[in-house]
Amino acid sequence: MQRKWWQGAVVYQIYPRSFCDANGDGVGDLAGIIGKLDYLETLGVDAIWLSPVYRSPMDDNGYDISDYQDIAAEFGTLAQMETLIAEAGRRGIRIVMDLVVNHTSDEHPWFVDAKASKDSPYRDFYIWRQPGPDGGPPDDQRSYFGGSAWEYDAASGEYYFHLFSRRQPDLDWENPAVHEAVHRMMNWWLDKGIGGFRMDVIDLIGKEVDKQITADGPCLHGLLRQMHEATLAGRDVVTVGETWSATPEGARLYSDPARRELSMVFSFEHVTQTWDAEHGKWRSRPFELVAFKRVVSRWQAALAEAGWNSLFWSNHDLPRAVSKYGDEGRFRVESAKALATVLHGLRGTPYVYQGEEIGLVNPRFDSIDDYRDIETLNLYRERIAAGETHEAMMAGIRANGRDNARTPMPWDASEHGGFGKAAPWIRPNPDYAEVNVAAALADPDSVFHHYRRLIRLRKDEEALVLGDYRPLLDEHPEVFAYLRTLGGRRLAVVGNLSPRDVELALPAELESARVRCLIAHYDAPQSLSGRLALRPYEAFIVELAPPP
Ligand code: TEU
Ligand code: CA
Numbered sequence: 242m243q244r245k246w247w248q249g250a251v252v253y254q255i256y257p258r259s260f261c262d263a264n265g266d267g268v269g270d271l272a273g274i275i276g277k278l279d280y281l282e283t284l285g286v287d288a289i290w291l292s293p294v295y296r297s298p299m300d301d302n303g304y305d306i307s308d309y310q311d312i313a314a315e316f317g318t319l320a321q322m323e324t325l326i327a328e329a330g331r332r333g334i335r336i337v338m339d340l341v342v343n344h345t346s347d348e349h350p351w352f353v354d355a356k357a358s359k360d361s362p363y364r365d366f367y368i369w370r371q372p373g374p375d376g377g378p379p380d381d382q383r384s385y386f387g388g389s390a391w392e393y394d395a396a397s398g399e400y401y402f403h404l405f406s407r408r409q410p411d412l413d414w415e416n417p418a419v420h421e422a423v424h425r426m427m428n429w430w431l432d433k434g435i436g437g438f439r440m441d442v443i444d445l446i447g448k449e450v451d452k453q454i455t456a457d458g459p460c461l462h463g464l465l466r467q468m469h470e471a472t473l474a475g476r477d478v479v480t481v482g483e484t485w486s487a488t489p490e491g492a493r494l495y496s497d498p499a500r501r502e503l504s505m506v507f508s509f510e511h512v513t514q515t516w517d518a519e520h521g522k523w524r525s526r527p528f529e530l531v532a533f534k535r536v537v538s539r540w541q542a543a544l545a546e547a548g549w550n551s552l553f554w555s556n557h558d559l560p561r562a563v564s565k566y567g568d569e570g571r572f573r574v575e576s577a578k579a580l581a582t583v584l585h586g587l588r589g590t591p592y593v594y595q596g597e598e599i600g601l602v603n604p605r606f607d608s609i610d611d612y613r614d615i616e617t618l619n620l621y622r623e624r625i626a627a628g629e630t631h632e633a634m635m636a637g638i639r640a641n642g643r644d645n646a647r648t649p650m651p652w653d654a655s656e657h658g659g660f661g662k663a664a665p666w667i668r669p670n671p672d673y674a675e676v677n678v679a680a681a682l683a684d685p686d687s688v689f690h691h692y693r694r695l696i697r698l699r700k701d702e703e704a705l706v707l708g709d710y711r712p713l714l715d716e717h718p719e720v721f722a723y724l725r726t727l728g729g730r731r732l733a734v735v736g737n738l739s740p741r742d743v744e745l746a747l748p749a750e751l752e753s754a755r756v757r758c759l760i761a762h763y764d765a766p767q768s769l770s771g772r773l774a775l776r777p778y779e780a781f782i783v784e785l786a787p788p789p
Contacts, residue, residue: 251288262661271317292377335436351780437479489543496548523637550589575778586734
């Protein structure tokens with residue numbers, strides 16, 4: 242396959258509500274993003290994945306859309322959206338929109354019309370069923386946001402299906418009229434010159450509700466190929482599907498270019514590893530490097546010949562990378578850099594979630610009243626009612642709750658972290674006076690400048706883009722090491738992901754009388770031979786001398 246721009250790209254994810262508030266109403270907006278494009282150009286990213294900015298009653302912070310072709314008033318206007326696309330483009334940055342078509346808002350005209358009458362031409366855009374024999378929900382399927390996945394509509398005496406909140410009714414993708422309407426909307430945005438789509442819970446659109454099949458339904462890949470032909474074909478754009486159900490083999494089906502579906506998917510195996518089998522994300526399990534490396538190597542191998550990986554530690558639904566996989570205290574900076582180095586050295590497209598580039602940590606709010614996320618608040622209420630203790634639930638929320646990623650971006654040490662003139666919609670991280678963008682830009686050794694160098698390196702080192710991946714030290718509990726080779730060039734990526742000094746015998750593949758250091762955040766290694774001593778969270782990428 243001819244190399245695609247997005248294979249060598251680094252994508253920056255923006256959660257608009259929390260990025261930058263330009264008009265002082267406590268909520269981030271498009272003007273705030275436009276004002277920070279120079280910052281992102283300095284960082285060196287090639288694309289922005291923009292979480293939803295569409296018209297929405299904000300029941301789920303925009304993932305509940307009431308008009309796909311208009312902008313939420315609190316975020317700005319369509320004109321500002323076009324300015325963002327143009328101004329980002331002038332800086333070589335493409336805008337990747339969030340496509341949320343598993344469901345709409347219950348305020349979307351399609352649903353308002355559908356609910357108004359059984360004869361509505363939009364009734365079949367949604368999934369309606371008769372009550373169960375006891376007059377209750379048709380079955381016991383659950384919503385991800387707690388409670389039943391069925392909501393009763395007294396007017397029609399029927400239930401509608403919603404895998405997320407009851408204000409996010411699922412679209413019925415068995416209805417071709419839904420396909421046409423969504424394809425028309427996608428082409429409307431693509432014709433505006435966007436760089437592609439991130440596709441929300443796209444593995445759920447092939448659901449067969451009556452068979453209780455939600456993820457990875459039998460028609461899913463057919464729907465994606467149809468969508469590709471109707472919208473993406475012939476356009477040099479990127480598509481990344483959010484697929485919680487994906488396996489390495491499944492990812493190959495999604496991203497093998499010969500199948501003409503997607504460019505890549507987000508898989509979450511490395512995330513759910515730290516979740517409790519019974520209690521899920523609400524009981525956090527420690528991060529185990531060996532298990533993590535096993536997952537990474539399986540995905541790297543599965544997509545080596547065809548398909549493509551996405552690479553990420555965090556996003557707007559996940560805790561901060563340093564808090565989850567690194568060290569929030571003494572080694573916050575070193576662990577942030579080490580996590581970045583070992584992730585960006587892999588084969589795939591790296592994603593940087595806003596704030597990750599300055600090493601932000603989870604906020605650890607004291608009270609449940611400080612949290613805003615619908616999933617967190619719903620599950621808090623539901624699990625406490627089911628007997629879970631407040632302490633245990635708060636521990637789960639502090640470890641894995643989605644608001645961990647949604648605190649306002651701290652631009653400087655001024656009030657509200659320089660996010661905006663008014664008190665933000667959610668409290669800032671308590672440490673914004675120390676950990677903020679202004680401080681990071683001013684410090685050449687900061688996490689920010691490490692990310693800038695790392696992103697630059699990917700542009701200069703084709704072996705980091707297309708090089709083969711070869712894992713090393715699979716069973717080592719603290720060190721993550723692997724080779725990337727392209728042509729005669731051999732790069733080694735080595736990282737100690739522990740707060741301890743580690744010493745180990747070098748694997749033969751790493752023996753190199755002299756090395757060319759490409760990036761390191763402790764002293765640059767000059768050679769690799771015999772034994773290797775690594776300081777806490779030390780990591781580097783070096784070019785090995787050609788084999789004798
Ligand atoms: O997320 C899908 C999803 O299932 C996660 O939101 C959820 O948190 C899960 O339990 C993992 O923790 C997508 C969007 O990323 C999310 O923000 C939306 O809330 C959701 O879909 C509905 O659109
Ligand atoms: Ca605002």
